[in-house]
Amino acid sequence: MKDFKTYYAVIFTSTQKENITGYAEMALKMENLAKQQPGYLGMDSAREDVGITVSYWESIEAIKNWKQQSEHLKAQLKGRTYWYSWYNVKICKVEREYEFNN
Amino acid sequence: MKDFKTYYAVIFTSTQKENITGYAEMALKMENLAKQQPGYLGMDSAREDVGITVSYWESIEAIKNWKQQSEHLKAQLKGRTYWYSWYNVKICKVEREYEFNN
Numbered sequence: 429m430k431d432f433k434t435y436y437a438v439i440f441t442s443t444q445k446e447n448i449t450g451y452a453e454m455a456l457k458m459e460n461l462a463k464q465q466p467g468y469l470g471m472d473s474a475r476e477d478v479g480i481t482v483s484y485w486e487s488i489e490a491i492k493n494w495k496q497q498s499e500h501l502k503a504q505l506k507g508r509t510y511w512y513s514w515y516n517v518k519i520c521k522v523e524r525e526y527e528f529n530n
Numbered sequence: 531m532k533d534f535k536t537y538y539a540v541i542f543t544s545t546q547k548e549n550i551t552g553y554a555e556m557a558l559k560m561e562n563l564a565k566q567q568p569g570y571l572g573m574d575s576a577r578e579d580v581g582i583t584v585s586y587w588e589s590i591e592a593i594k595n596w597k598q599q600s601e602h603l604k605a606q607l608k609g610r611t612y613w614y615s616w617y618n619v620k621i622c623k624v625e626r627e628y629e630f631n632n
Contacts, residue, residue, distance in 0.1 A: 437539075441574050441584075474579070476577065480575075512630065523622060
């Protein structure tokens with residue numbers, strides 16, 4: 429068993445409205461902004477019927493700070509107003525992890 | 531703050547090989563099998579450059595039992611042999627959750 433440092437994952441699942449003008453630019457802007465945020469570790473993202481974005485963070489505090497970041501707050505409001513018909517956010521503690529590499 | 535019952539999420543991220551013959555059938559079979567597994571709560575899935583499947587479970591024991599389920603073990607072996615170039619599995623405790631519904 430290798431040494432494992434606990435970290436956190438935010439699982440963001442969403443469905444979008446038909447007209448999502450401006451969304452792609454904002455998503456890219458937020459991804460670049462998150463990268464500058466203290467405690468940010470990385471992100472995975474894919475969308476088919478549902479969109480799933482999982483971001484990884486060093487601590488709950490880092491997640492809270494990102495949630496309250498001023499530009500991100502504006503983006504969240506735009507998301508609720510224009511782009512998302514539904515979303516769900518799960519804050520998770522990553523307890524173990526393993527990987528396969530062929 | 532509403533009452534929140536802790537549960538678990540398995541974040542499975544993967545990249546696939548070019549030839550994934552047989553994968554779609556197996557993925558569907560495993561999804562149907564997981565639904566019959568004790569402690570299974572649900573699943574979200576999407577694939578673009580990376581595939582993300584998040585499954586939700588009542589307990590760590592339920593996750594362990596599913597990992598060791600005999601048909602699932604065969605599917606895992608096929609996955610490593612034929613379909614996946616890489617995958618990563620994160621076992622997570624969901625600590626809080628919120629939702630937006632427009």
